[in-house]
Amino acid sequence: MVDSSNCDVGPGLAAENPVPTGGATLSATATNFELLVSSVRDYAIFLLDLDGRVASWNAGAERSKGYRALEIIGQHFSCFYSSGDVEAGLPDHELRLATRNGCYEDEGWRFRKDGSRFWARVSISALRDVTGKLVGFGKVTRDLTTSVLPNEQFRLAIEATPTGMMMVNQAGAIVLVNAQLERLFGYSRQELIGKPAVTLVPELPRTYLDEPRAIILGAGLDLHGLRKDETEVPVEVGLNPLHTSEGDFLLSSVVDITERKRAEREREALLGQLKGLNTELERRVQTRTADLSSALQEREVLLQEVHHRVKNNLHVIASLMEMQARLLPPGDGHHALRECQGRVHAIALIHEKLYQSKNYADVPFSDYIRGLASEIFLAAGVSPDAVSLILAVGDLTIAVDKAIPCGLILNELITNALKHAFPAGRRGTIRVHLERLDSGRLRLSVADDGVGLPEGFNMLGQKSLGLRLIGTLAKQLDAKLTCSGSAGASFELTFPVEA
Numbered sequence: 387m388v389d390s391s392n393c394d395v396g397p398g399l400a401a402e403n404p405v406p407t408g409g410a411t412l413s414a415t416a417t418n419f420e421l422l423v424s425s426v427r428d429y430a431i432f433l434l435d436l437d438g439r440v441a442s443w444n445a446g447a448e449r450s451k452g453y454r455a456l457e458i459i460g461q462h463f464s465c466f467y468s469s470g471d472v473e474a475g476l477p478d479h480e481l482r483l484a485t486r487n488g489c490y491e492d493e494g495w496r497f498r499k500d501g502s503r504f505w506a507r508v509s510i511s512a513l514r515d516v517t518g519k520l521v522g523f524g525k526v527t528r529d530l531t532t533s534v535l536p537n538e539q540f541r542l543a544i545e546a547t548p549t550g551m552m553m554v555n556q557a558g559a560i561v562l563v564n565a566q567l568e569r570l571f572g573y574s575r576q577e578l579i580g581k582p583a584v585t586l587v588p589e590l591p592r593t594y595l596d597e598p599r600a601i602i603l604g605a606g607l608d609l610h611g612l613r614k615d616e617t618e619v620p621v622e623v624g625l626n627p628l629h630t631s632e633g634d635f636l637l638s639s640v641v642d643i644t645e646r647k648r649a650e651r652e653r654e655a656l657l658g659q660l661k662g663l664n665t666e667l668e669r670r671v672q673t674r675t676a677d678l679s680s681a682l683q684e685r686e687v688l689l690q691e692v693h694h695r696v697k698n699n700l701h702v703i704a705s706l707m708e709m710q711a712r713l714l715p716p717g718d719g720h721h722a723l724r725e726c727q728g729r730v731h732a733i734a735l736i737h738e739k740l741y742q743s744k745n746y747a748d749v750p751f752s753d754y755i756r757g758l759a760s761e762i763f764l765a766a767g768v769s770p771d772a773v774s775l776i777l778a779v780g781d782l783t784i785a786v787d788k789a790i791p792c793g794l795i796l797n798e799l800i801t802n803a804l805k806h807a808f809p810a811g812r813r814g815t816i817r818v819h820l821e822r823l824d825s826g827r828l829r830l831s832v833a834d835d836g837v838g839l840p841e842g843f844n845m846l847g848q849k850s851l852g853l854r855l856i857g858t859l860a861k862q863l864d865a866k867l868t869c870s871g872s873a874g875a876s877f878e879l880t881f882p883v884e885a
Contacts, residue, residue, distance in 0.1 A: 430527040433513075438463050438481055441522065450506075450529045452499035463525065466496045484510040484523060495559065495580045496527065503580025505530045505561065550621075550640035553628070554583045561635070570621075570642055572614035587611050587623060587640070611640065620647045700734035724765070725801070725852065731761055732797035733790060748783035751792075755779055755818055758793060759800060766804045773808055778819040784828070788883055791859040792830065798852040799832040799877055807836025807875060814874075823880070831878040839871025 430447030432440055439462050443455035451458075451466065458465075464477040471477070484490040489511045496506040509526045541562075544551045550567035552560050560583055563575045571578075571586050584590055589609040611621040624639040707727040714720040735758055759775050784792060800816060808814045819831045845857055845867065856877075860867040865881035 430525075430529075432525055434463055434481075434510075434523040434525055436520065436522060438477060438523075447527070450498075450504070450527065451496075457499075466527075468495065468497065480508075480510055481523060484512045485520060488512055493530070494557075502576050505555065505559070505580075547639070550642075552578070552583065552586070552638050552640065554636045554638060556634055558582050558584065560586075567640060570613075570619070570640065571611060577614075583636075583638070585612070587621065590623065608643065611642075620644055622646075700730050704730045704734065722851075728762065728765055728797055728801055729794060731765070732758055732793045735761065735793070748785055749789035751782050751784045751789065751820065752777070752779040754789070754793065755796065755820070758796060759818070762797065762800050762804065766801070768804050772811065772813050773804060774815045776815060776817045778817065778821075780821060782820060782822060782828075784883060788863060788881070791862045792881075795830070795856050795859050795863075795879065796832065798856050802852055803832065803834040803836065803875065807834040807838075809837065812836065822883075827880050827882050829878065829880045831876065833874060833876035835874040838873065839869065839875050843869070843871055845869060 430450045431444045432447050433442040435441050439460055440458050443458055448454055464472050467477055480490045489509065491509050493505065493507050495503045497503055507528045507530055511524045512520055513522045513524055514520050544562065545564045547564060548566065550570045551564045552567055553562035555561050560578050560581050563578050568575055587609050607623045609621055609623055611619045613619060620643050622641045622643045626637045628635040628637050704727050707723050707730065711720055711723045711727065714723065735754060755777055763770060803816050814835050816832065816834045821829055823829055845853060857867065860879055863879065863881040865879040867877070867879050869877045
């Protein structure tokens with residue numbers, strides 16, 4: 387009997403096709419063997435002689451490998467292997483293992499007559515006669531390609547996908563591709579089936595092929611593909627594991643991302659340009675800011691010097707008036723010169739406050755009022771013990787164009803109060819009040835508790851230069867001016883200022 391050594395050599399082979407005893411040869415029983423297995427179409431079943439040459443051929447072998455019996459009988463079975471496997475001595479190695487162990491089993495790629503590959507499960511059994519003498523080999527090859535490939539609906543869906551698709555088995559070999567993948571890489575599908583997936587995507591990590599269960603569903607990898615003409619193409623590979631009864635596979639989508647990479651490069655280049663422009667702009671802004679700061683500092687120094695010089699010049703004028711007043715006898719001329727001197731001092735004091743504060747747009751008016759009142763009291767020779775001054779002024783600043791006319795008005799009103807409100811050494815109080823109203827206007831009032839205003843007093847009808855000056859300056863401020871004199875004299879102005 388034949389020693390099949392636990393190897394499945396095909397349906398009924400060991401039981402119904404024993405090798406004859408005695409000196410019978412394999413060729414003498416070939417006809418009976420072919421009749422026995424000719425109906426088996428899913429298995430390629432054939433015999434090999436001791437040298438590995440094909441001695442018989444069934445219909446399943448013809449269907450799966452593409453050779454007719456007359457073409458293949460007598461040929462060495464290494465013709466089913468790749469040139470690399472033949473050079474490595476794999477066919478002879480398999481026969482040696484079968485001889486030593488009784489059988490040899492494996493899965494791998496095999497070649498058809500037309501050169502195409504198919505994934506096969508191979509079983510080679512050593513055949514011995516009753517004396518134990520090796521008389522040949524029985525080989526069974528099953529084409530597993532159709533058993534692991536998806537059904538027709540799945541194939542149609544893959545074929546219609548607008549991206550490249552391929553399915554890879556656990557050995558890392560391609561078992562299915564679509565037309566889009568052919569166009570992307572320049573191979574025909576006959577050339578791709580059986581090739582390692584790394585032929586198309588050399589950077590594809592082996593881990594994804596060995597451990598498909600560890601793959602994140604749909605994971606995308608930006609890699610480089612290699613076309614048939616050896617040019618590179620950037621691709622995004624999506625990996626999806628498939629678990630079947632025949633084993634684990636990877637269904638991979640392969641998308642040409644050349645345009646996306648080009649857009650990314652253009653974006654990076656544009657961002658680089660924008661960064662360069664931004665850096666240059668920042669440099670220019672810093673340079674310009676430094677120039678403006680330097681110019682502003684120079685302007686501030688200049689304005690400070692201007693206010694200082696104007697103040698000094700006004701003090702010189704006031705001193706000249708003082709000298710001239712001393713030369714005049716008491717009378718109207720002397721009195722008028724003194725009044726002009728007070729007005730010059732009022733203006734000079736504004737420039738002094740601007741010079742001291744170094745804010746050349748706004749005058750700290752509360753400080754200004756105190757300084758102005760002190761100078762007026764000193765010039766009038768009135769003791770604060772006789773006439774007291776009460777200031778109700780918030781911490782306000784007034785623009786210089788408002789401060790000068792407002793200061794002159796204060797000078798006139800306080801001077802007039804000291805001159806007319808307290809005759810014959812009468813004691814009293816002068817109150818100055820300045821506040822900001824909700825309407826955005828300022829209210830300035832000067833009131834005294836002196837003898838009051840004459841009956842029928844009218845600002846517009848007065849010939850006094852000081853009162854006429856107050857009316858003119860009020861118009862300059864766009865102020866509303868009111869006065870009353872029932873219980874002392876009271877003057878009030880409201881005028882607009884910037885918030």
